Amino acid sequence: xxxxxxxxxxxxxxxxxxxxxxxxxxxxxxxxxxxxxxxxxxxxxxxxxxxxxxxxxxxxxxxxxxxxxxxxxxxxxxxxxxxxxxxxxxxxxxxxxxxxxxxxxxxxxxxxxxxxxxxxxxxxxxxxxxxxxxxxxxxxxxxxxxxxxxxxxxxxxxxxxxxxxxxxxxxxxxxxxxxxxxxxxxxxxxxxxxxxxxxxxxxxxxxxxxxxxx
Amino acid sequence: xxxxxxxxxxxxxxxxxxxxxxxxxxxxxxxxxxxxxxxxxxxxxxxxxxxxxxxxxxxxxxxxxxxxxxxxxxxxxxxxxxxxxxxxxxxxxxxxxxxxxxxxxxxxxxxxxxxxxxxxxxxxxxxxxxxxxxxxxxxxxxxxxxxxxxxxxxxxxxxxxxxxxxxxxxxxxxxxxxxxxxxxxxxxxxxxxxxxxxxxxxxxxxxxxxxxxxxxxxxxxxxxxxxxxxxxxxxxxxxxxxxxxxxxxxxxxxxxxxxxxxxxxxxxxxxxxxxxxxxxxxxxxxxxxxxxxxxxxxxxxxxxxxxxxxxxxxxxxxxxx
Numbered sequence: 001x002x003x004x005x006x007x008x009x010x011x012x013x014x015x016x017x018x019x020x021x022x023x024x025x026x027x028x029x030x031x032x033x034x035x036x037x038x039x040x041x042x043x044x045x046x047x048x049x050x051x052x053x054x055x056x057x058x059x060x061x062x063x064x065x066x067x068x069x070x071x072x073x074x075x076x077x078x079x080x081x082x083x084x085x086x087x088x089x090x091x092x093x094x095x096x097x098x099x100x101x102x103x104x105x106x107x108x109x110x111x112x113x114x115x116x117x118x119x120x121x122x123x124x125x126x127x128x129x130x131x132x133x134x135x136x137x138x139x140x141x142x143x144x145x146x147x148x149x150x151x152x153x154x155x156x157x158x159x160x161x162x163x164x165x166x167x168x169x170x171x172x173x174x175x176x177x178x179x180x181x182x183x184x185x186x187x188x189x190x191x192x193x194x195x196x197x198x199x200x201x202x203x204x205x206x207x208x209x210x211x212x213x214x
Numbered sequence: 215x216x217x218x219x220x221x222x223x224x225x226x227x228x229x230x231x232x233x234x235x236x237x238x239x240x241x242x243x244x245x246x247x248x249x250x251x252x253x254x255x256x257x258x259x260x261x262x263x264x265x266x267x268x269x270x271x272x273x274x275x276x277x278x279x280x281x282x283x284x285x286x287x288x289x290x291x292x293x294x295x296x297x298x299x300x301x302x303x304x305x306x307x308x309x310x311x312x313x314x315x316x317x318x319x320x321x322x323x324x325x326x327x328x329x330x331x332x333x334x335x336x337x338x339x340x341x342x343x344x345x346x347x348x349x350x351x352x353x354x355x356x357x358x359x360x361x362x363x364x365x366x367x368x369x370x371x372x373x374x375x376x377x378x379x380x381x382x383x384x385x386x387x388x389x390x391x392x393x394x395x396x397x398x399x400x401x402x403x404x405x406x407x408x409x410x411x412x413x414x415x416x417x418x419x420x421x422x423x424x425x426x427x428x429x430x431x432x433x434x435x436x437x438x439x440x441x442x443x444x445x446x447x448x449x450x451x452x453x454x455x456x457x458x459x460x461x462x463x464x465x466x467x468x469x470x471x472x473x474x475x476x477x478x479x480x481x482x483x484x485x486x487x488x489x490x491x492x493x494x495x496x497x498x499x500x501x502x503x504x505x506x507x508x509x510x511x512x513x514x515x516x517x518x519x520x521x522x523x524x525x526x527x528x529x530x531x532x533x534x535x
Contacts, residue, residue: 035505038305039293039294040294040357041504100505171355172402
């Protein structure tokens with residue numbers, strides 16, 4: 001193996017992940033330029049950007065458990081970039097719908113957001129991503145302190161809304177949204193279990209202190 | 215000089231006088247209704263357009279139906295399909311439908327009729343003159359195509375089996391065969407795919423049994439060898455790869471209607487005033503127009519109101535959607 005030092009390894013990893021995350025977009029761009037996005041290109045772009053939003057969201061949520069299970073540090077170091085790519089694809093998805101599909105007709109867009117539950121939850125998920133993307137920088141982290149991690153727990157709700165959005169729009173075949181849903185449930189269950197364990201640990205530690213104080 | 219011997223004239227090229235006169239009336243009616251406004255550009259387009267792949271259908275009769283409409287590309291018509299028997303993705307049928315064996319193929323016609331029986335595809339081709347008709351095709355998912363179908367009025371087939379007075383509906387079934395239709399290994403829908411029409415809808419001259427597209431026999435993914443086309447209804451009514459036709463007295467259960475009755479009605483007439491609960495039906499997108507194309511206004515009965523509105527006179531179309 002090359003010995004390039006931990007700093008450079010991190011940079012290399014970030015560049016690789018950046019390019020990997022950009023690939024679906026580059027494929028769509030290539031398809032759009034070559035007019036090779038199938039019979040219904042707007043549907044192709046809408047589905048691809050939606051799929052990648054959900055996939056990257058789940059991948060982002062894997063990073064914390066991965067860190068806890070393996071003790072590796074890099075999953076946390078790439079988490080922000082992954083999260084920003086979730087926002088990137090969600091935004092592309094939203095604008096594909098609003099611009100290409102709804103032709104920027106504001107009244108049609110608003111009517112759909114109000115009337116169609118799958119649009120409502122999808123739009124809500126995108127709105128909730130906004131503050132997370134805006135506060136993803138170091139300065140906001142420092143500034144918000146403890147409140148930052150509370151705010152960023154909203155990502156769990158975004159995940160639930162994202163899966164609902166998919167589940168409510170399919171016609172008959174629920175398999176794909178249910179797979180996303182199952183993965184999300186597993187990832188949330190892991191966090192819940194971990195939170196309970198650390199709570200217990202805190203309690204026993206405190207009890208220990210109290211006892212030793214007696 | 216080449217003179218055709220009598221025996222060289224295929225029986226399919228000979229039309230019995232009864233059917234011939236029926237068709238004349240039909241064509242006149244179609245022309246009067248403005249269906250076939252045959253324009254110069256329309257006929258020119260028909261001449262230069264790409265031919266379909268597969269076996270040619272002999273004795274094809276041109277009709278004025280839909281002349282002048284801009285056809286959807288053959289590749290889109292045969293590459294973008296909803297046919298869950300071969301997978302739920304739009305490109306799945308074109309990829310997977312090679313396992314279907316459309317020949318030999320027999321259709322059973324039964325139920326409330328005097329002369330039930332089986333009819334094979336060869337017989338269908340022999341007995342029924344094949345017409346080309348260009349129809350608009352509107353999917354419930356708010357996209358649309360224009361397709362040059364080949365086939366004949368469903369009524370011309372149904373009459374041969376002499377439906378009786380109890381025949382109030384005509385019910386259809388698609389083949390069930392997990393080997394030939396791999397999508398049926400999963401219960402995405404409850405197989406067989408089932409559809410039905412009211413008898414007057416079934417007997418309407420616009421209602422078609424289709425054997426081909428773009429002048430050639432149907433590709434498997436489009437519902438070979440025999441499918442229904444009801445141009446004023448959403449596409450899911452137009453059942454594919456039909457093996458059974460039954461005349462029935464009571465309203466039969468149909469696939470999508472039974473699966474989600476609030477979303478898909480029995481009638482499923484194209485109607486911009488009745489939204490699907492999850493999306494608007496006011497507009498549709500024309501397949502093949504690209505990424506930046508706008509939408510088009512959807513018309514009541516998909517633009518066939520002059521021909522079919524009478525069938526629903528006095529009915530509340532919002533209730534019977």
